[in-house]
Amino acid sequence: MTVREMQEKILRLKKEKDVCILAHSYQAREIVEIADFTGDSYALSVKAAGVKQKSVLMCGVRFMAQTVKILSPEKRVILSSPVAGCPMAEQMDVELISSVKEMYPDYTVVAYINTTAELKTICDVCVTSSSAVDIVKKIDNDKILFIPDCNLGDFVRKQVPEKEFKLLQGGCPVHAKIGREHVRQAKELHPNALVLVHPECQPEVVEMADYVGSTSGIMKYAENSPEKEFIIGTEISIAEHLQYDCPDKKFYPLSKGLVCQNMKATTLVDVYNCLMGKGGEVIEMDEQTIKLAAKCIDKMIELGG
Ligand code: 13P
Ligand code: SF4
Numbered sequence: 598m599t600v601r602e603m604q605e606k607i608l609r610l611k612k613e614k615d616v617c618i619l620a621h622s623y624q625a626r627e628i629v630e631i632a633d634f635t636g637d638s639y640a641l642s643v644k645a646a647g648v649k650q651k652s653v654l655m656c657g658v659r660f661m662a663q664t665v666k667i668l669s670p671e672k673r674v675i676l677s678s679p680v681a682g683c684p685m686a687e688q689m690d691v692e693l694i695s696s697v698k699e700m701y702p703d704y705t706v707v708a709y710i711n712t713t714a715e716l717k718t719i720c721d722v723c724v725t726s727s728s729a730v731d732i733v734k735k736i737d738n739d740k741i742l743f744i745p746d747c748n749l750g751d752f753v754r755k756q757v758p759e760k761e762f763k764l765l766q767g768g769c770p771v772h773a774k775i776g777r778e779h780v781r782q783a784k785e786l787h788p789n790a791l792v793l794v795h796p797e798c799q800p801e802v803v804e805m806a807d808y809v810g811s812t813s814g815i816m817k818y819a820e821n822s823p824e825k826e827f828i829i830g831t832e833i834s835i836a837e838h839l840q841y842d843c844p845d846k847k848f849y850p851l852s853k854g855l856v857c858q859n860m861k862a863t864t865l866v867d868v869y870n871c872l873m874g875k876g877g878e879v880i881e882m883d884e885q886t887i888k889l890a891a892k893c894i895d896k897m898i899e900l901g902g
Pocket of ligand 1: 639725797812
């Protein structure tokens with residue numbers, strides 16, 4: 598069977614079975630092509646709150662499927678690949694953050710959406726990379742405890758200098774691998790290219806960039822820019838999607854090592870199997886977790902909109 602034939606089967610099945618397929622922008626091209634909606638974490642969360650179909654298949658990582666379940670608890674939510682976790686989301690747990698909260702009782706706990714549903718239950722508000730600066734500015738407290746990503750936290754702190762931040766040492770292992778030397782080498786190879794990076798990159802990388810933003814932010818910036826060449830400092834799929842979408846421009850990954858194995862765990866066969874009722878992971882959560890975690894995500898949508 599060809600890729601196209603498999604995609605056609607999937608498109609027929611999802612209609613028949615009333616399933617909405619959501620895909621994060623880090624998914625492979627063949628997955629993005631069969632999705633009902635593709636976007637960054639913020640756009641996926643907003644979309645999840647208004648899905649009309651009875652079931653949602655999330656092609657992304659576990660915290661994204663959990664977000665859909667929290668926002669639409671009556672729906673059947675399936676994570677396309679049970680091995681697709683996010684290592685950053687699993688770095689900090691309720692026990693650790695409860696003890697940190699005791700040390701800083703008057704701080705608002707801002708959780709990057711890349712956290713588990715359990716951890717969200719004890720946080721005040723969620724943010725995504727595209728909404729973090731705006732939301733932190735709107736929070737009615739000058740003291741911010743930002744978890745778990747210290748690189749995103751540092752980026753937000755620099756944009757909101759009037760507030761006081763406490764950061765912990767968490768982060769994305771994929772983006773954190775990139776250093777100054779990668780940027781220097783990429784610029785040497787492509788001297789006319791602009792450098793666009795995700796705020797999960799280290800501060801030394803962010804400082805060398807021409808633009809810093811979420812996956813969607815990077816894509817929009819490159820699409821709308823009059824420039825013709827771009828070095829893309831985030832998961833390698835973004836450079837690939839941009840190359841398809843803007844064939845008259847040139848996109849170079851900042852490093853070939855920018856591959857998130859978890860985001861890449863989902864294949865078309867996984868999607869097909871999930872639609873046939875086999876494989877995947879059905880997201881189950883108790884009512885209390887949904888109720889408490891929803892407050893944190895609802896607050897993000899309220900402040901971010
Ligand atoms: P976005 O908020 O840009 O979608 O980022 C999600 C993510 O996991 C980045 O590593
Ligand atoms: Fe998690 Fe990093 Fe992969 Fe994003 S790129 S899903 S933060 S491990």
